[in-house]
Amino acid sequence: MGDKEEVKLLGTWYSPVVLRAKIALRLKLVDYDYVEEDLFGSKSELLLKSNPVHKKVPVLIHNNKPISESLNIVQYIDETWNSSGPSILPSHPHDRALARFWSAFVDNKWFPALRAAAITKSEDAKAKGMEEVEEGLLRLEEAFVALSKGKPFFGGEDIGLMDICFGSFLVLLKAREKLKGEKLLDESKTPSLCKWADEYLSDDTVKNVVPNVDKIAEFIGELEVKGQS
Amino acid sequence: MGDKEEVKLLGTWYSPVVLRAKIALRLKLVDYDYVEEDLFGSKSELLLKSNPVHKKVPVLIHNNKPISESLNIVQYIDETWNSSGPSILPSHPHDRALARFWSAFVDNKWFPALRAAAITKSEDAKAKGMEEVEEGLLRLEEAFVALSKGKPFFGGEDIGLMDICFGSFLVLLKAREKLKGEKLLDESKTPSLCKWADEYLSDDTVKNVVPNVDKIAEFIGELEVKGQS
Structure with a gap:
């Protein structure tokens, strides 16, 4: 996918739904920057801007475009890095x-x-x-x-x-x-x-x-x- | 897709979510049999058997395999009849x-x-x-x-x-x-x-x-x- 890929994941270490995004990224061998959010303190500007509707983690930001909702993120990862690692969704x-x-x-x-x-x-x-x-x-x-x-x-x-x-x-x-x-x-x-x-x-x-x-x-x-x- | 396609939709005439399946089938030019369910009376055996988890319409039955949940059905229709009619999901x-x-x-x-x-x-x-x-x-x-x-x-x-x-x-x-x-x-x-x-x-x-x-x-x-x- 070239050198210019910028992949960032906003999450919390304890969140089961953030874990989904982490596992999908690993399966697809995608390098990414991880940003730990403090949901008990104040949410980052980046989180509020990236997911203004739900203001929740995980958010995946790929080349400045944010994607929210964990299963949606997993499907996005599967479709975007489709030639890398095993398919996450079945073929049929x-x-x-x-x-x-x-x-x-x-x-x-x-x-x-x-x-x-x-x-x-x-x-x-x-x-x-x-x-x-x-x-x-x-x-x-x-x-x-x-x-x-x-x-x-x-x-x-x-x-x-x-x-x-x-x-x-x-x-x-x-x-x-x-x-x-x-x-x-x-x-x-x-x-x-x-x-x-x-x-x-x-x-x-x-x-x-x-x-x-x-x-x-x-x-x-x-x-x-x-x-x- | 050959002659042996059997497509059946279980629905009610007033349901907005059933309408989704109907529109997707039309867009993809799929012929199907429609079965009207009586949710205020008693649900059909076919509905109970096809969607035992939620017991709700719509259910699409394609070659005897049932699929439930309207958005799931719409995506299934898009993926199954992918060469017929316009794509329902965007390509990117x-x-x-x-x-x-x-x-x-x-x-x-x-x-x-x-x-x-x-x-x-x-x-x-x-x-x-x-x-x-x-x-x-x-x-x-x-x-x-x-x-x-x-x-x-x-x-x-x-x-x-x-x-x-x-x-x-x-x-x-x-x-x-x-x-x-x-x-x-x-x-x-x-x-x-x-x-x-x-x-x-x-x-x-x-x-x-x-x-x-x-x-x-x-x-x-x-x-x-x-x-x-």
């Missing part, structure tokens, strides 16, 4: 549709349920929310079997969109397990997802980018003390 | 990212605000919600100017993803205008969107597929009487 339209469908399920249904259950003060709402989270995991177990077709990843032999999407929450799940003893990914209920999670987190690209589970557990613990999680 | 990755970003804004921010404002019984929440809807329209006006680059559509010379996405709500806006005298698209505030709306609704493909404004107004009125809108 139906497989692509499935990857997008399940990624949307994770972002619009499953994770919002987990977040709502984590935030609520009502024990009833928490229990109901966690039930929804667990049902979602059973759905995702089925989805894994259908999409992976016996291969190690949702994307088959290679890490794909849905691996990056759902996989970005694995460290959070492990941190919650450490902090609360809560075991959401359970061998007896979601054996394929458990195996996939191990496979994903031990992948060379992934393990060099994911944040440390202990640090994330500490971070969540501090947020909870401040009443912000 | 950055333009594609913008089309996806703004479509997500419509579906995840703007329309949910409109729906919440329509449903709530609190006058305060309604007023606040409608403020968000109007602010969203100002954002969309800016987006139109940026994306269309002086051409008639968000997609440029041709109808694209964002036209199909946002355009699917135009009949609803017109029906609300008729029913409530509420004028959301206003010449003085969003002149480019007003011009675009006229252009879009008078497009040959679109005008043959959109439901009748009076029928939609009547339908919304009945829902409101039943307390369902």
